[in-house]
Amino acid sequence: AQKITQTQPGMFVQEKEAVTLDCTYDTSDPSYGLFWYKQPSSGEMIFLIYQGSYDQQNATEGRYSLNFQKARKSANLVISASQLGDSAMYFCAMREVNTNAGKSTFGDGTTLTVKP
Amino acid sequence: DGGITQSPKYLFRKEGQNVTLSCEQNLNHDAMYWYRQDPGQGLRLIYYSQIVNDFQKGDIAEGYSVSREKKESFPLTVTSAQKNPTAFYLCASSRGDTQIYGYTFGSGTRLTVV
Numbered sequence A: 001a002q003k004i005t006q007t008q009p010g011m012f013v014q015e016k017e018a019v020t021l022d023c024t025y026d027t028s029d030p031s032y033g034l035f036w037y038k039q040p041s042s043g044e045m046i047f048l049i050y051q052g053s054y055d056q057q058n059a060t061e062g063r064y065s066l067n068f069q070k071a072r073k074s075a076n077l078v079i080s081a082s083q084l085g086d087s088a089m090y091f092c093a094m095r096e097v098n099t100n101a102g103k104s105t106f107g108d109g110t111t112l113t114v115k116p
Numbered sequence B: 001d002g003g004i005t006q007s008p009k010y011l012f013r014k015e016g017q018n019v020t021l022s023c024e025q026n027l028n029h030d031a032m033y034w035y036r037q038d039p040g041q042g043l044r045l046i047y048y049s050q051i052v053n054d055f056q057k058g059d060i061a062e063g064y065s066v067s068r069e070k071k072e073s074f075p076l077t078v079t080s081a082q083k084n085p086t087a088f089y090l091c092a093s094s095r096g097d098t099q100i101y102g103y104t105f106g107s108g109t110r111l112t113v114v
Helices: none
Strands: A010-012 A020-021 A032-037 A046-052 A062-067 A074-077 A087-096 A104-106 A110-115 B004-006 B012-013 B020-027 B030-037 B043-051 B054-057 B065-067 B076-078 B086-096 B109-113
Touching: A010 A020, A020 A110, A032 A062, A046 A062, A046 A074, A074 A087, B004 B086, B012 B020, B020 B030, B020 B086, B020 B109, B043 B065, B076 B086
Parallel strands: A010 A110, B012 B109
Antiparallel strands: A020 A074, A032 A046, A032 A087, A062 A074, A087 A104, A087 A110, B004 B020, B020 B076, B030 B043, B030 B086, B043 B054, B065 B076, B086 B109
16 A cells, blocks of 8 residues: 555646645554655755654644644645745655654655746 | 765766766765655655665665765665666655654756666
């Protein structure tokens, strides 16, 4: 079974609007971290935001927030006030402490296009 | 500023050749990783190392080899046994093997077989 599932291969959003990128995960490890990375066309992966499995509150970093619903195993990324520079591929990833030697597993990504 | 340096940015390989991709970090990170990315797809783990002089195979290690003789360096060799090596290769490092730390990535090497 896929450990990380991103069901939206491509998304479009109008500039200045908010957008939600979906991510569901599968693990039996009680200790894990969830991450979102941005990959612009240049190729480099940029860390955006982190959510720990024991965190009670949703993580926020500037215009990025993570909507963490543990019971549903969901970790959606919300980008507020989209900018043209947000156009990129976005990857959801998970690190499991006890069952996967701390390695990260990545989803297949969502390509976001911001329209002017 | 600390970071990860991958070189070269572009690499062309002839059939039957071995090539080595360089990855150097000055972040004092213990763990280092190599991922392969095919067009429009996610990252697949090739090899990883959590400590100097030790490394483990990832999900797609066949046709690749690595070494970790220094904490700062984790070179990847793509051997002639790798039948379809054309891809984008990303090196990453992390402070530890717990879930707290995310990865820092290099800028990648794009390998093409000619």
